Amino acid sequence: MSEGVASLGRPVGSRGEDTRERIIAATMQCVAEMGYARATIREIARAADMTSGSLYHYFPNKAEIVKAAYLEVGQATMPGLAAAVDRADGLVGKLVALIDQGAQIVQDYPHAVAFDRAVRAPGTDRAVLSKISDSIFASLREIVEAVIVQAHRDGELNPDVTPGGAANAVFAIMRGLYDDAALTGARDFRATVQALQLLFQGRLITGPGFPSGAGG
Numbered sequence: 001m002s003e004g005v006a007s008l009g010r011p012v013g014s015r016g017e018d019t020r021e022r023i024i025a026a027t028m029q030c031v032a033e034m035g036y037a038r039a040t041i042r043e044i045a046r047a048a049d050m051t052s053g054s055l056y057h058y059f060p061n062k063a064e065i066v067k068a069a070y071l072e073v074g075q076a077t078m079p080g081l082a083a084a085v086d087r088a089d090g091l092v093g094k095l096v097a098l099i100d101q102g103a104q105i106v107q108d109y110p111h112a113v114a115f116d117r118a119v120r121a122p123g124t125d126r127a128v129l130s131k132i133s134d135s136i137f138a139s140l141r142e143i144v145e146a147v148i149v150q151a152h153r154d155g156e157l158n159p160d161v162t163p164g165g166a167a168n169a170v171f172a173i174m175r176g177l178y179d180d181a182a183l184t185g186a187r188d189f190r191a192t193v194q195a196l197q198l199l200f201q202g203r204l205i206t207g208p209g210f211p212s213g214a215g216g
Helices: 003-007 014-034 043-047 060-087 090-108 112-119 125-151 165-183 184-198
Strands: none
Touching: 014 043, 014 060, 014 112, 043 060, 060 090, 060 112, 060 125, 090 112, 090 125, 090 165, 090 184, 112 125, 112 165, 125 165, 165 184
């Protein structure tokens, strides 16, 4: 995470890293709340409690800060998702762990989803930044596919469903969770997470034809 600072000739140290992290956090919040165009360097510096001149010691422009924010989120979250899946047993356990960790990411980075949507907004014209965002979703897709392929090998996947179809379905759910995080409040988001966990466990629907506790 110190590459950007070192490239600008700043000494790498705890104070420098703390300031850099503060700038990134301020950028994510400003872009999320104001949109990419209106989140100027001046506004970001104000939110980070520093001057614009000081900010330029760490990043040459706004695009580089946004790029750093994407890289930080990816580096901080994808290994955690993979590790959560690895610790869980069985397809159901791994899918529930995936949802759990995804919800934790939203909690740890409360502005990340709105930030990403703002950068991707029509007219922003930040193709390079969007590609970095796409790479994060591609990493998530790889995690989902690995879970499904292993479940298929272990005989846990319904034989009427192809691994590709199952991976598409789970990834669509994860993308839907991403949208839900952007459009709903914290309480509703937690309710969505709980419902998805029950869905994967086969306990979302009860009543005639759906025995209590079916599927775990």
